[in-house]
Amino acid sequence: MKILVLSHTEENKLPDAAREALTAAKQLGPVSFGLWGANTQDAANALADADAEKVYVVTGEEFDAPRYSTDIAAAEALVKASGADVIVAGHTPRTARIQGGLAARLDGVVDTHVSGLNADADAISATRWFYRQRIKADVKRANRPWIIGVDAGVFEPFSGSDGQVEVQQVSVEVTDQMTRTKVKGIAKPESDEQTIQPDAELLLVAGAGWTKQQAEGGIKVDQAADLILDVLRKSGASLGGTKSMVDMESEGQKTLHFMTHMNQIGQTGSTPRHKKGLATCCHGEEPHVVGWRFINERRAINLDANCGWAHGKADVLYIADAFKVMDELRKLL
Numbered sequence: 001m002k003i004l005v006l007s008h009t010e011e012n013k014l015p016d017a018a019r020e021a022l023t024a025a026k027q028l029g030p031v032s033f034g035l036w037g038a039n040t041q042d043a044a045n046a047l048a049d050a051d052a053e054k055v056y057v058v059t060g061e062e063f064d065a066p067r068y069s070t071d072i073a074a075a076e077a078l079v080k081a082s083g084a085d086v087i088v089a090g091h092t093p094r095t096a097r098i099q100g101g102l103a104a105r106l107d108g109v110v111d112t113h114v115s116g117l118n119a120d121a122d123a124i125s126a127t128r129w130f131y132r133q134r135i136k137a138d139v140k141r142a143n144r145p146w147i148i149g150v151d152a153g154v155f156e157p158f159s160g161s162d163g164q165v166e167v168q169q170v171s172v173e174v175t176d177q178m179t180r181t182k183v184k185g186i187a188k189p190e191s192d193e194q195t196i197q198p199d200a201e202l203l204l205v206a207g208a209g210w211t212k213q214q215a216e217g218g219i220k221v222d223q224a225a226d227l228i229l230d231v232l233r234k235s236g237a238s239l240g241g242t243k244s245m246v247d248m249e250s251e252g253q254k255t256l257h258f259m260t261h262m263n264q265i266g267q268t269g270s271t272p273r274h275k276k277g278l279a280t281c282c283h284g285e286e287p288h289v290v291g292w293r294f295i296n297e298r299r300a301i302n303l304d305a306n307c308g309w310a311h312g313k314a315d316v317l318y319i320a321d322a323f324k325v326m327d328e329l330r331k332l333l
């Protein structure tokens, strides 16, 4: 079995996702590495302590941009040069986008969103969840090459000292057709803040309660927005929302201007993997809380002592006014 970890560079460095994929792949046996980017040597040097059998690189300005055609051409060439039959890639938007196409080009198979890898005497298996995290399966496959995309935040990122690493250049012919798409910049969602931070320690969830009539002062959505943004800026937390909260704008109600459907956590939203979570003004209903499956330490602030969080869904529940608690919190940060 030949194992290859595959990644693009990010600002000429090794992305965290590639470091996580390396930890995952090493559980299976000795690994080689395949890298592409404008300058691959710096990223390769970060692998000095990784015991990689070989480091294959595709280098060139054309491979800097996040563009499907050049990304997949580089990845295909690296897999072919290495002769690998098991390819492990970390989860970045660029690697996630090419995994299916790469399997098709190599006449192989692919499993994405893998959250565990195991090797026994003669077979390897990849763990992944199906049907929105309700069914967990260990997948074994006979077909090769097998592309395995591992989810972010599952494996400890590899860390080691930098050193001079010998690389093997792999050449890829870049045609005009492959560079027709020009990457001019990055367009962010319409909001004045980057509120979704997958690498943050903390997930801060804002529920619809922030927009509801309050005992003193009526509806205080603007005050809520200031408080939440201030805590986000100071703590670096990632923002999640409940379905009720993110649906509000489309219903024409006044809501938090930076909250979009991208923030929704739950059965019909996302299932993030932050270490800690704090739910504010959120009732803790089951369709929302299933999205907290991978959050280890859960806290919630709610005025209602009988809310969903009180029913064994949170480690700590503060029965309190979230406006007051968050105001104290931002002073402490």
Ligand SMILES: Cc1cc2nc3c(=O)[nH]c(=O)nc-3n(C[C@H](O)[C@H](O)[C@H](O)COP(=O)(O)OP(=O)(O)OC[C@H]3O[C@@H](n4cnc5c(N)ncnc54)[C@H](O)[C@@H]3O)c2cc1C
Pocket: 206, 207, 208, 209, 210, 212, 214, 241, 242, 243, 244, 245, 264, 265, 266, 267, 268, 269, 270, 280, 281, 282, 283, 284, 285, 286, 287, 288, 291, 301, 302, 303, 304, 307, 320, 321, 322, 323
């Ligand atoms: C098929 C289906 C799929 C669904 N999928 C999802 C999903 O993916 N994600 C999701 O989130 N929901 C989902 N839901 C909806 C879910 O069941 C709940 O309706 C929703 O999560 C409730 O949102 P909420 O807690 O923000 O609002 P509410 O239920 O209105 O709760 C607001 C809470 O704020 C508290 N509060 C108010 N003021 C304060 C204050 N000052 N301080 C502290 N607390 C305060 C109140 O006590 C209350 O508990 C789904 C429902 C269905 C039927």
